[in-house]
Amino acid sequence: MTEYLYKHIAVAYCDAINSDQCKRIAKKWQLDYIGDAAAANKQPQLQFLLQLNQQALELLKLDEPKLGGVKVDFVEGAVAHRRKFGGGRGQDIAKAIGLKHGFTPHVLDATAGLGRDAFVLAGLGCQVTLMERMPIVAALLDDGIERAKLNSEVSEIANRMTLVHASSIKNMNLAQQVDVVYLDPMYPHREKSAAVKKEMRVFQSLVGEDLDADALLEPALALAKYRVVVKRPSYAPPLNNIKPSTSIKMKKNRFDVYVKRAIPKV
Incomplete structure (x- = not known):
């Protein structure tokens, strides 16, 4: 992962109850933590967002929101x-x-x-x-x-x-x-x-x-x-x-x- 990409990805939550878990994820993978996922809209430098949504981590491409989140799901x-x-x-x-x-x-x-x-x-x-x-x-x-x-x-x-x-x-x-x-x-x-x-x-x-x-x-x-x-x-x-x-x-x-x-x- 290049330094450029690190600067353009952050970790966020959809529900504040998951804030501590998001902080742990950000620390483990050495990524920025921005708190509420809604804050991503106020940070134009971000291109991707790792957000915790209903207990599942998903990757969003912020300039193509219609794609939805990409996650790993082995259950359904x-x-x-x-x-x-x-x-x-x-x-x-x-x-x-x-x-x-x-x-x-x-x-x-x-x-x-x-x-x-x-x-x-x-x-x-x-x-x-x-x-x-x-x-x-x-x-x-x-x-x-x-x-x-x-x-x-x-x-x-x-x-x-x-x-x-x-x-x-x-x-x-x-x-x-x-x-x-x-x-x-x-x-x-x-x-x-x-x-x-x-x-x-x-x-x-x-x-x-x-x-x-x-x-x-x-x-x-x-x-x-x-x-x-x-x-x-x-x-x-x-x-x-x-x-x-x-x-x-x-x-x-x-x-x-x-x-x-x-x-x-x-």
Whole structure:
């Protein structure tokens, strides 16, 4: 996170009862605290706002209020639907990771983002370490995981998720030995901006593209015991232009799988 972006983001509450919690969030992620979210309108230098709204932390792009807030929600909405009806171990991501023969790997999601794929894998029984380098994204993810731990329906899944706020490129080698490394770096969308879903519009304006994404593959291959899985748009070249062992193709995306050794049969 650059100093420029720090100056253009603040933490606020929608209800004063959450003021102490907001102060803790601001201190943890080294962001400015402005109190009432309504005060953001009086600070034209602010471009983004992390606000606590009904106990959930959400990110607002202040010059596009119609987009609404971006938050991590592992309990309701699309994530809940995928958990209940997504197809279990028959999903493409499960096949790519190697969930078969009773093998349930420890996965490092080295580009965690909003944690949706990590939550799917944790829901299928994997221990998942989530590494996210951007403080704002990590703050949203941390909030979502902690709220999920308080929900009886998904607490067991959330407890299999461990967040590490660090750059994967610089710190992946410090992670404990993992079975599979999963990578999903941000890639520029071909669609016009209005067609890109709000999370991507907000994040691309906040953090830009992962221009150093190619540098992820080498440390991932060094760390993973069995394989590295890279999620790519169907039109994108392989990461670092290195051909994968195999690919699982979907409508808009694919999983490039780099095999180091065979998945053990249990």
